[in-house]
Amino acid sequence: MEEITSMLPIIAPLIVIQLVLMIIALISLIKAERTNGHKALWAVLIICLGYIGPILFFIIGRRQD
Amino acid sequence: MQWMTIFKKELLGDWRSMKWIWVPLVFILLCIMDPLMTYFMPRILDSVGGMPEGAVIEFPEVPPTEAIMMSLTELSMFGSLLIAAITMSVIAGERKSGVAELILVKPVNYFSYITSKWAAKLFLIFISYSLGMLASWYYVDLLFGGLSAERFFGLFIFYFIWLIFTVTVAIFYNTIFKRPGIVLAASVGTYIALSILAQVFANRSPWFPNNISSHIRSLMASGEVSSDLWIAAGVTVGISIILLIASNFSLRKAELAE
Amino acid sequence: MAVVEVRQLEKSFKGKEAVKGLDFELQRGKVIALLGPNGAGKTTTLRMLSGLLKPTKGTIRFSETNENEDIRNHIGFLPQYPSFHSWMTGKEFLIYVGQLAHLSKDEAQERANELLEKVGIANAANQRIGKYSGGMKQRLGIAQAMIHQPQLLMLDEPVSSLDPIGRREVLQLMEELKEQTTILFSTHILGDAEEICDDLLLMHNGKILESGPIKELQIKHQTSLLEIIIEENPETYIDRLKAFESIEDCKLEKGKLLVAVNDMDKARTQILQAALQEKWPLIKFELRRTTLEEMFMKVVSG
Ligand SMILES: Nc1ncnc2c1ncn2[C@@H]1O[C@H](COP(=O)(O)OP(=O)(O)O)[C@@H](O)[C@H]1O
Ligand SMILES: [Mg+2]
Numbered sequence: 001m002e003e004i005t006s007m008l009p010i011i012a013p014l015i016v017i018q019l020v021l022m023i024i025a026l027i028s029l030i031k032a033e034r035t036n037g038h039k040a041l042w043a044v045l046i047i048c049l050g051y052i053g054p055i056l057f058f059i060i061g062r063r064q065d
Numbered sequence: 066m067q068w069m070t071i072f073k074k075e076l077l078g079d080w081r082s083m084k085w086i087w088v089p090l091v092f093i094l095l096c097i098m099d100p101l102m103t104y105f106m107p108r109i110l111d112s113v114g115g116m117p118e119g120a121v122i123e124f125p126e127v128p129p130t131e132a133i134m135m136s137l138t139e140l141s142m143f144g145s146l147l148i149a150a151i152t153m154s155v156i157a158g159e160r161k162s163g164v165a166e167l168i169l170v171k172p173v174n175y176f177s178y179i180t181s182k183w184a185a186k187l188f189l190i191f192i193s194y195s196l197g198m199l200a201s202w203y204y205v206d207l208l209f210g211g212l213s214a215e216r217f218f219g220l221f222i223f224y225f226i227w228l229i230f231t232v233t234v235a236i237f238y239n240t241i242f243k244r245p246g247i248v249l250a251a252s253v254g255t256y257i258a259l260s261i262l263a264q265v266f267a268n269r270s271p272w273f274p275n276n277i278s279s280h281i282r283s284l285m286a287s288g289e290v291s292s293d294l295w296i297a298a299g300v301t302v303g304i305s306i307i308l309l310i311a312s313n314f315s316l317r318k319a320e321l322a323e
Numbered sequence: 324m325a326v327v328e329v330r331q332l333e334k335s336f337k338g339k340e341a342v343k344g345l346d347f348e349l350q351r352g353k354v355i356a357l358l359g360p361n362g363a364g365k366t367t368t369l370r371m372l373s374g375l376l377k378p379t380k381g382t383i384r385f386s387e388t389n390e391n392e393d394i395r396n397h398i399g400f401l402p403q404y405p406s407f408h409s410w411m412t413g414k415e416f417l418i419y420v421g422q423l424a425h426l427s428k429d430e431a432q433e434r435a436n437e438l439l440e441k442v443g444i445a446n447a448a449n450q451r452i453g454k455y456s457g458g459m460k461q462r463l464g465i466a467q468a469m470i471h472q473p474q475l476l477m478l479d480e481p482v483s484s485l486d487p488i489g490r491r492e493v494l495q496l497m498e499e500l501k502e503q504t505t506i507l508f509s510t511h512i513l514g515d516a517e518e519i520c521d522d523l524l525l526m527h528n529g530k531i532l533e534s535g536p537i538k539e540l541q542i543k544h545q546t547s548l549l550e551i552i553i554e555e556n557p558e559t560y561i562d563r564l565k566a567f568e569s570i571e572d573c574k575l576e577k578g579k580l581l582v583a584v585n586d587m588d589k590a591r592t593q594i595l596q597a598a599l600q601e602k603w604p605l606i607k608f609e610l611r612r613t614t615l616e617e618m619f620m621k622v623v624s625g
Contacts, residue, residue, distance in 0.1 A: 007105060010207070013200075014101065017090050024083055033453060051094060058087050059150045070422040074408075081410045163406040167467060170373050171423040172395040321375045 018051055025054035028062065035061050068177040075155075075185030088151060089193040095143055096197035097204050099135035103127060104208045129209040130216065130285035136201040137224055137278055140194075145231045148190060149252035152235035154245035155182045160321065161243050169321050176313045183236045183309065190228055195221075219290060220281050226298045227277045231256065233305040240315040274301040324351040325386060326475050326505050327372065332381035334367050341367045343529040344381070349475065349522075354501050356516035356537075357509040359526035360623045365509035366403055368526070369479050372507070373400040387474070396424070399468030399504075403479040405460060409453030413444060413463050416452060417470060424471035431470070438466040442496060458489040465496065469504075476500065478508040482515055494519055513619045517541075527622050537615075544618040548611045549582040549590065554604035567593050 025046045029035065035042055042061050046053040079085055104127075156179070159165040169178070202217050235252040242248050263275035270276070271293040280294035325348035332345040342364040349355050357365050370376040372383060374395060385394045407416055414435050421431030439445040442462035447455065455463065461481065468476055481497070482490040497506060498519055510516055516523055516537070523540055525533040533540060553560060557580055564573045564582060569590040572583040584590040587610070598605055 007108070010204070011101070011105065014094070014097070017094055021087060021090055024086055028083055051091070054087065055091055055147075058083070062082065067423055067425070070419065074419055078408065078410060163402065163404060164408060166375060166400075166402045167405060167407070167420065167464075168423065170375065170395060170398070170400040171420055171471075172393045172425065173423050320377060 021051060021054040022046055025057045029057065032062060034063055036063060037061060067174060068181045071173075071178060071181035072185050075182055076188070079185070079189055084151060084189060088147070088189055089196050091147060092140075092144070092193035092197035093200045094197075095139045095147075096136040096201040099139050100132045100201060100204050100208065103132065103135065127209055129205045129212040132205045132209040133201060133212060133217070133220065134282055134285060136198060137220070137281065140197075140224070140228075141278060144194075144228070145256050146253060148228065148231045149235045149249050149256070151189070152186050152232055152239070153249040153252070154239075155186060155236065156239035156316070157243055157245045157248045160319075161245065165321055175316050179236065179240065179312050179316060180309060183232065186236070187229060187232050190232060191225065194225060194228060213288075216285060216288060219284050223277055223281055223284070223290075223294060223298055226301050227274065230274050230301045230305050233308045237308045237312045237315070240312040240319065272296045272300045274304065277301065325349060326351050328382075328384045328386070329372075330382045330384075332368070332371060332383065333379045334364075334371060334376060335379045341529055342371070345531055347524055347531060347534055349505060349507055351474075351505055352501075353521040354497065354506045354508070354519055355522045355524060356520035357507060357524045357526060358511070358513060358516045358619070359509075360511055362528075363511075363526040364529040365511075365526060366479055369400070369477050369507070369509060373398055373477055375400075385475075396471070397474045399471070399473035399476045401461075401464040401468045401476075401478045401481060403483075403509075405464035407452045407460065407463065410451060412449050412451055413455065413459075413466075414439060414448040416463065417466055420467045421470045426471065434470055435466075438469055441499075442466045443492065458485055458492075461485060461489070461493060462496075465493070465500075469500065472503065474504060476504045476506045478506065480509055480511070483510065483512070490515070513616055517615070525619070525622065532622060533618075541615050544615050547584055547587045549580075549584060549594070550607065550609045550611050551580040551582060551594075551605070552578065552607035553580065554606055560603070563597070564594070569593060 026043065029039060029042050029046065032039075042057050046057050049056070076085075154161075156165075159168065169175075198217075198221055202212060205212055231252075234255050235248060238248040238251040238255075242251060259273075260275050263270070263273045266273070267276070271280070274297065277294065277297050280291055280297055284290055284294060327349045329345055329347050332342060333340070334342040345368065357368065359365050367376065371378050385397065388394055388397060411419065417435035417438060418428070418431045421434055422428060426434060436445075436448075439448045442465055444455075444459050444462050444466075447459060452460070452463065461484065465478065465481065468478070478497070482493050485493060494515065497508070500506060501519075508520075520537055522535065523533070523537045524531055525540075551557075551560075551564075557578060558575055560580065561573050561575060564570055564580065567590065569584055569586045570582055571585050574581055582590070582594075591610070595608070597603070598608075
């Protein structure tokens with residue numbers, strides 16, 4: 001157990017990155033007027049799919065222009 | 066002047082669409098994920114237990130020069146997909162939405178139009194890649210042992226040449242196809258086809274762009290830049306320049322309205 | 324003075340002819356309407372003039388530009404369905420295209436403010452274009468086309484998508500702009516053309532059927548007709564009317580006598596005199612003019 005806590009500072013960045021990705025994806029989802037696909041569905045994907053959700057949202061969910 | 070106008074507009078667009086936040090984060094993730102997992106997985110399994118008594122978990126001995134190569138492996142798989150995805154609508158998107166009808170009726174030089182957009186995406190990718198690789202270097206140094214700056218920057222610069230090539234391929238398809246989805250498919254298809262070709266002719270074509278990675282691997286091992294690496298890098302830069310010029314012709318020839 | 328001369332202009336899409344040999348000139352300082360029903364080839368023509376499509380055949384010559392000069396310096400274009408970078412503000416977009424048209428940043432800024440004011444969206448200058456209404460986008464579209472003070476302004480159906488008020492305002496705006504530039508605009512509504520154009524190009528099935536100053540066309544297509552209603556036995560008057568040399572034809576339709584004449588003044592006097600002397604039981608005596616409208620309807624309905 002002790003070893004795991006000592007690993008935390010090193011693993012923490014991974015968790016922070018994931019959180020930041022999730023938050024900015026959600027903000028951008030809320031601000032978007034229209035998305036490709038249903039907003040609620042995207043919210044679920046962003047929250048549940050780890051890194052993949054936000055990335056997918058930014059690439060295919062957001063409407064360019 | 067016109068070039069800078071478009072370049073700045075692209076940067077602003079990428080900023081407003083949050084690409085300047087999420088793309089660097091994803092690059093960092095891609096670069097550090099594998100080295101971290103390689104280091105921690107066995108240790109986590111060990112400390113959590115659950116392994117039968119007596120089973121010995123081996124901590125694999127990975128030299129730092131190999132640990133840093135893990136970042137490149139990830140970038141070659143997912144990084145190029147990501148690059149194609151963020152580049153797919155740079156020009157095709159404007160043509161599809163119809164903004165190009167407004168922009169290209171202005172006295173815009175096509176080559177400036179293409180290269181400024183190319184440079185803007187490359188800039189975003191350069192910053193993201195730099196952050197990712199520096200983070201990777203930091204962790205490799207911390208977990209696997211020291212890696213000399215010389216080797217790191219050798220790897221850093223030569224691999225960036227491969228990234229330039231990936232962006233350029235996607236830009237080229239932007240001038241051929243009007244649908245971002247098709248640009249993405251064509252770009253990824255090209256990367257895959259090239260890597261298959263590179264494997265088939267591995268021994269006979271050391272100068273092939275895809276072989277940059279394997280030359281970098283020997284650079285890591287030996288500490289010396291082989292002539293094959295120089296040639297492969299030169300060829301890759303050359304092809305990229307040719308692709309940019311071809312893009313110019315292709316866009317000129319294209320009918321810009323539906 | 325012609326701004327543009329078009330000769331033998333043709334365009335096919337995969338073998339299908341959309342524009343079939345156009346010849347026309349646009350006179351400097353005029354407002355020219357390109358009128359035609361949907362599918363006539365208006366958009367295709369304007370896109371060729373603006374360089375977005377390459378003609379299959381024929382030439383487009385802009386006068387006052389030398390061979391090597393980029394004609395895009397001198398034209399402004401509003402597409403039928405303009406789209407913008409919706410993440411930009413209206414003002415940012417105008418400054419952007421202004422700089423693309425070789426204005427300095429300061430000039431572009433100044434010009435953007437001026438145009439935002441002129442087209443009436445100054446209060447939305449700093450709003451994202453994504454939030455603009457259709458009418459506001461249309462105005463922004465006109466503003467971006469005018470940013471570099473082009474010699475020729477081309478507008479593809481500038482009022483078709485607008486409600487009556489928006490339509491009124493945009494026509495008003497075009498009226499003001501015509502002081503500064505030659506305007507070529509397309510429409511499928513004759514009323515819009517008649518309202519502000521000097522010259523008309525009537526297009527149908529990829530061809531120009533009529534062209535010229537609208538006043539002349541209106542007169543040319545004004546054939547005169549008399550409508551007469553007589554209380555009893557109108558049919559007995561047909562031969563009597565046909566006897567006048569000023570009258571070409573006469574027929575009975577739903578109880579009305581329709582009289583085609585070649586000399587209106589003479590016909591009027593002769594008929595009224597006869598009616599007085601012979602005591603015709605007249606109910607109605609009316610002069611009717613057919614207009615461009617009827618000619619247009621005839622063209623449109625084939
Ligand atoms: N890109 C295209 N491909 C094939 N046919 C086209 C294309 N653009 C226009 N057309 C055809 O050309 C004809 C003229 O179209 P258009 O110029 O848009 O007419 P208008 O603007 O007068 O309504 C139509 O029959 C249309 O279907
Ligand atoms: Mg049209």
